[in-house]
Amino acid sequence: MNSINLLAVTIFSGAIAGTILAIINLGLVEPYIDSAIALETQRKISSGENVDMAELVHYRIWQKGGAIAAGAVYGISLGALFGIVFAYGRKALPGDSNKQKALFLAGILWFVLYLMVAIKYPANPPAVGDPETIYYRQSLYVGYLAISGFTALGLALAWKRVQLGSKKILFPLIYAAIMIVAYVALPPNPDKIGISMDLIHTFRVVTALTIGLFWGILGIVFGSLWDRFISREEQKYATV
Amino acid sequence: MSTIRQIAKEVPRVPRIAVGILVAILLFTMFMVGFDQGHLFSIVQGQPAFDNMWMHEFYHDMRHASGFPCH
Numbered sequence: 001m002n003s004i005n006l007l008a009v010t011i012f013s014g015a016i017a018g019t020i021l022a023i024i025n026l027g028l029v030e031p032y033i034d035s036a037i038a039l040e041t042q043r044k045i046s047s048g049e050n051v052d053m054a055e056l057v058h059y060r061i062w063q064k065g066g067a068i069a070a071g072a073v074y075g076i077s078l079g080a081l082f083g084i085v086f087a088y089g090r091k092a093l094p095g096d097s098n099k100q101k102a103l104f105l106a107g108i109l110w111f112v113l114y115l116m117v118a119i120k121y122p123a124n125p126p127a128v129g130d131p132e133t134i135y136y137r138q139s140l141y142v143g144y145l146a147i148s149g150f151t152a153l154g155l156a157l158a159w160k161r162v163q164l165g166s167k168k169i170l171f172p173l174i175y176a177a178i179m180i181v182a183y184v185a186l187p188p189n190p191d192k193i194g195i196s197m198d199l200i201h202t203f204r205v206v207t208a209l210t211i212g213l214f215w216g217i218l219g220i221v222f223g224s225l226w227d228r229f230i231s232r233e234e235q236k237y238a239t240v
Numbered sequence: 241m242s243t244i245r246q247i248a249k250e251v252p253r254v255p256r257i258a259v260g261i262l263v264a265i266l267l268f269t270m271f272m273v274g275f276d277q278g279h280l281f282s283i284v285q286g287q288p289a290f291d292n293m294w295m296h297e298f299y300h301d302m303r304h305a306s307g308f309p310c311h
């Protein structure tokens with residue numbers, strides 16, 4: 001496996017999936033972010049706070065302008081992770097083709113790195129989080145994410161070494177048990193929610209779907225590019 | 241007669257250099273998208289970076305949409 005090919009396949013598929021996610025988000029998620037910011041601004045004004053509307057508009061232009069590039073960078077980031085796991089784990093992944101294997105891995109990563117974390121610390125639109133607690137919330141989020149990610153990784157590494165046969169059902173149960181303990185042990189998000197729960201619920205469902213879509217696209221694009229560039233390269237080696 | 245047996249790896253190994261670069265990309269971009277509150281720009285800009293938070297604002301909507309803690 002050639003370094004350049006692996007890097008190119010990984011970064012390119014991440015950038016593509018991230019850009020598509022950003023475009024989908026502009027249509028599906030952005031309206032909720034806008035209405036949450038409108039609510040937040042209204043609340044600030046009615047509580048007597050000085051809101052610099054020009055500055056707010058200026059920030060919103062910057063924030064929306066960043067959306068596509070931000071999506072691409074987000075995609076490259078998770079694409080890099082995906083590429084590493086796929087390169088080492090490809091043989092062990094179920095599926096007849098690289099596309100199927102990549103799609104399977106994408107599903108696992110969405111579940112372990114997004115859905116599991118969202119159950120404990122769900123996504124929030126603007127106007128919910130308190131800037132004062134950001135570092136605390138970040139540590140909780142990263143801690144819970146790390147527990148889910150490393151537990152899954154450890155179990156995946158053990159899966160091949162352990163000869164348990166039909167007892168392999170234990171693996172998902174161990175994962176579930178550890179996540180239940182972590183769920184109970186870690187403190188909840190400390191911020192009080194001051195806007196309508198409807199908006200928040202819709203935001204959470206829509207973003208969970210768009211992030212799921214992102215992982216699916218990443219898997220398909222990555223699997224196709226892998227076939228095109230890396231499988232071909234390996235066939236060349238095999239016939240020499 | 242002694243024979244040295246070489247076990248040929250059929251599959252070319254995963255290149256370490258590429259993995260190292262990918263880990264660096266992962267950590268750096270993840271910090272930028274999900275966690276920076278002005279830290280990166282403060283290296284050159286100093287304290288004002290924490291008030292402007294250009295990087296935070298640039299990735300802001302993505303941060304909310306992807307479930308990172310924000311405001």
Ligand SMILES: [Zn+2]
Pocket residue numbers: 126300304310311
């Ligand atoms: Zn925010």
